[in-house]
Amino acid sequence: MRTVNVPLGPRSYSIRIGPGLCSRVGQECARLGLGRRCAVISDSNVAPRYAGVVEGSLRAAGFEPCVMTIPAGEPSKRLRHVEACYDRLAAHRLERKSFVAALGGGVVGDLAGFVAATYLRGVALVQVPTTLLAQVDSSVGGKVGVNLAAGKNLVGAFYQPGVVLCDLDTLGTLPDREYRAGLAEVIKYGIIYDAALFRRLERDLDRLLDRDPDTLAQVIARCCQIKAEVVGQDETEGGLRAILNFGHTIGHGLEAISRYGKYLHGEAIAMGQVAAARLSARLTGLPVREVERIRALFERAGLPTAVRLDRRQRERLLGAMRLDKKVSAGELKFVLAERVGRVRWGQAVPQLELERVLAGGSPAEGD
């Protein structure tokens, strides 16, 4: 088992990465000095496979869990389900020292995290991410929340977990599409922070697509380490942390205009990252051949790379992007790359450039 520490002073915590962790959730929670009553929040895909193991492990360690399940998928990440969870926590009489375990992908982690952050003004949170995307990204760093009809993650909090348990066995049963969507965040870490990781992904992508356990363990640990380093320096996104949003402004907009139904988050940010790379070629000097390396790696991972929208969809996308949390004084701020492994945040992008890239203009086409 590998352990990555997230250094946040009194809110520091560990990420554990290894096989068989679902059956050790109880033991790991027992170290945290928590009360006996707890809740496991999961979804309709994950609960049938793993909730029983997690619940049994908690009971064996002396805890009294109740298990609640939301429908799988991004449309569940909303206040209606948050409210239903609150009511269950009240019925199970959770107390201030109780805790909530989030067992599932990014949707479950974000929603259960927000429930934990706000129930009784905050109870402890244990993240048990079961998707690649949640293991390398959403379960680490403390961003929790839900969507509004008007946009993604518009409601939420910064709320750090007590521990993150990444059970590698859960990745074996992940549907192919969801697994590939997780690779979009993995590739992102290479682009924003670590050229060596990017080269390794270019070299080892086939092994990753085969879900080779050793390669996975190493790559996931490296991604968590990068996220821990970034979040450790800037917990609440005053500056540096913004680099984690590379490709996300356009990606979130694409999710919003398709009402969170058409694309998985990873697919949307794959398109968003390629578009951001194209903007970077125009504005921050990213060489055109690097844009192509980035595009090619997403493509090899089986992810969509081209934003194809008609004029009306494009206008709706621009409208949705203006609602993004990263807007300041009405101006959209982007993370743009200088080269693979190095990005700049807070970059203003002229409306015309944005429209041109969204209309499909690539720098290679010289339009």
Add this chain to the structure above:
Amino acid sequence: MRTVNVPLGPRSYSIRIGPGLCSRVGQECARLGLGRRCAVISDSNVAPRYAGVVEGSLRAAGFEPCVMTIPAGEPSKRLRHVEACYDRLAAHRLERKSFVAALGGGVVGDLAGFVAATYLRGVALVQVPTTLLAQVDSSVGGKVGVNLAAGKNLVGAFYQPGVVLCDLDTLGTLPDREYRAGLAEVIKYGIIYDAALFRRLERDLDRLLDRDPDTLAQVIARCCQIKAEVVGQDETEGGLRAILNFGHTIGHGLEAISRYGKYLHGEAIAMGQVAAARLSARLTGLPVREVERIRALFERAGLPTAVRLDRRQRERLLGAMRLDKKVSAGELKFVLAERVGRVRWGQAVPQLELERVLAGGSPAEGD
């Protein structure tokens, strides 16, 4: 104008107390370095009187406010209205540097505070309390949140305002019942922290009931100072801060079983404090004559002092109290008095003693 500082390191802020502050909200906000877009959240009682003045003051200072109104009263303090506010903030395109001003009593302050704490993971909050209760208690200290059907304030956060503006003029138009309810929190500060304040209230109660401006200004400033001292030492209620809950465990239970409709919060905690004083006589040595001083002062303030419940209501009350946030390992913890001006928190109370006091047994009756 008086100013009380709340010392919380990077989250420190000022409470300003004086006449005419509603028309200075814009100027005060201009000092805080906030973005232009903002929202004023108020209720159907307060908005017709003061929202126009506040909105005008904000516009004159260069801000772009939108005003939203919830129905007056405790039943509005729930997630449905929080969600409606989020949607309005999204439609008005609030950004991370935007702010929310809470204009009203405790319900508005708690709800708008929770909206501010969670929209975009937190935007700035300006409290403009317009009731006595909100000015001396709920607007100061950073507890924000809403009720669930299962209990009061079960959902929320600790989230400090950027400034608190107590306009004394707003107290002149407060209905008598609500004004008296506010006195329940004023009297509480005397019991838990300041015997001299309690004596002053015994002496000057008639002036307070006449809403004499000088007396009010002095008493409100002293209450805010006490709250600031307590919160400054214990922001998130690890210990000392619990003393502010004197009378609140029973009070919240009374509110819950009457579905937040029958009693004002101040009325419920007046009864709760007298009951807590009776428990204190049995358990922490509060002299019986002090119980009577406490009861008499609440009575002179026109507040209910006796809990009158039949057996079924009493059982429901005990059930509601067990859902209180202050329950730990299934045990209810009380704040009890040793004498006027000095209390102890975290006191276990045997079920039998609690039932006896709720059944109306006073120590004077020697039952």
